[in-house]
Amino acid sequence: MxxxxxxxxxxxxxxxxxxxxxxxxxxxxxxxxxxxxxxxxxxxxxxxxxxxxxxxxxxxxxxxxxxxxxxxxxxxxxxxxxxxxxxxxxxxxxxxxxxxFDTPIAEWVLAAVLSHVKGIADTLALQRTGRWQYRTTGRLAGKRAAVVGTGSIGRTIADRLSRLDVRATLIGRRESGDLAAVAAEVDILIAAVPLTPATTGLIDAQVLAALGPDGFLVNVGRGPTVVEAALVEALRVGTIAGAALDVFEVEPLPADSPLWSMPHVLVSPHMSGDYxxxxxxxxxxxxxxxxxxxxxxxxxxxxxxxxxxxxx
Incomplete structure (x- = not known):
């Protein structure tokens, strides 16, 4: 031996x-x-x-x-x-x-948020049909973001956003107790929390309603942090403007999930940190x-x- x-x-x-x-x-x-x-x-x-x-x-x-x-x-x-x-x-x-994974996940979040604000998906769709359609898009500078999760990933996301003149706030366990109030004050809500009993179902219909019709949700933590049925409904009726999702309640995301084909939704196969x-x-x-x-x-x-x- x-x-x-x-x-x-x-x-x-x-x-x-x-x-x-x-x-x-x-x-x-x-x-x-x-x-x-x-x-x-x-x-x-x-x-x-x-x-x-x-x-x-x-x-x-x-x-x-x-x-x-x-x-x-x-x-x-x-x-x-x-x-x-x-x-x-x-x-x-x-x-x-x-x-x-701190920096690569933060880079993924930046890419997703910039793509949404700058309407990149719409630009690509027009390009595929050969349409020249002038339009204006949004600005990321000056937006307000809340990053739920104060671990090293959340801190890196907030740091990178702040370098692009986003007013980014870190939300820890205490502040997440009234996440609807937090969501009501921001344009972008980013979930970067581990899955625990306290974070399961943390982002529900009430939080999404508070985020509002111009709000954008990003989830790079764990799928069950977001109540997926509530998110689908919020996207369907326009309660929020869009979402970028790298994690889901069930993975791989089932082929019949409406998230695959919803406009202004980015579906990523749990790879935001992999490089x-x-x-x-x-x-x-x-x-x-x-x-x-x-x-x-x-x-x-x-x-x-x-x-x-x-x-x-």
Whole structure:
């Protein structure tokens, strides 16, 4: 039996995503790549679990079978699928990949908001039909935006918007208690929150009505944060002007969802943070923490299981 720590990497193959660059992991540990549910033998000596497979949702079962497991790292920012009582009961540390996606998600939000304000979808539609139709569009400068979520992604979005002269306000847990009042004061409402009991259904019909007929909704957090049926109705009757959505209640978005064909709606397949080479940067976060763990130092990006995210 090897005396070196064992790291299990859960990496179910996904044709849409790059495989984990395991060669970047330092040679101080034994790395075992697992496809599917790890066996009792694989878990027996494992001290570290790296969950590369974003679809994995049975951490509780793994923890009950892994006596030596002390640290779980997620190759994602959202960890709602992994939160379970066994984390606290077993004293297992959970970390995530916070920081990797901050800038690319903020860039996606800027692109979506600018596209809406500048009427890019309408321009492309006219171009496809060969129509030269002069018209004026809006200005982003001077708009008011509320970014719901004060984590690193939300802070980066607000920073980038402010550089374009948008009056961006960060909305945390306390302020989100009366989100309708917040929505009534802004032109753009951006959801960048993790999925927790407190954020499920946070943006409902009342909030959308307060956002108003010129309002624009962006969701780059988790789908169930928005009551999708209420959003569809609000878009259908013109309660709000449009939406840019990267996440949905059900993913992939069902083919019969009306969101696919609604005007002034951008449907993105949960890819706002993904960019060429993101898997290398994501592995870098884990490797940095792994070196800390081997030296007995405090890890970065420790998730509070009671909150469901990393404390700021």
């Amino acid at each position: 090897s005396s070196r720590p064992r790291v299990l990497v859960l990496a179910e193959p996904d044709p849409e995503l790059p495989p984990p660059p395991l060669g970047l992991i330092p040679p101080d540990v034994d790395v075992v790549e697992v496809h599917g549910t790890p066996t009792a033998a694989q878990l027996g000596d494992a001290e570290v679990l790296y969950i590369w497979d974003h679809r994995f949702a049975d951490l509780a079962g793994v923890l009950r079978s892994a006596e030596r497991l002390r640290w779980v790292h997620a190759a994602s920012v959202g960890v709602n699928r992994l939160i379970c009582p066994e984390l606290t009961e077993r004293g297992v540390t959970l970390t995530n990949s916070r920081g990797v 060429v080479g993101f898997e290398v940067d994501m592995m870098g976060v884990f490797v940095d923490n792994l070196r800390r763990w081997l030296r007995g130092e405090r890890l970065h990006n420790i998730v509070d299981p009671a909150l469901g995210y990393v404390r700021n």
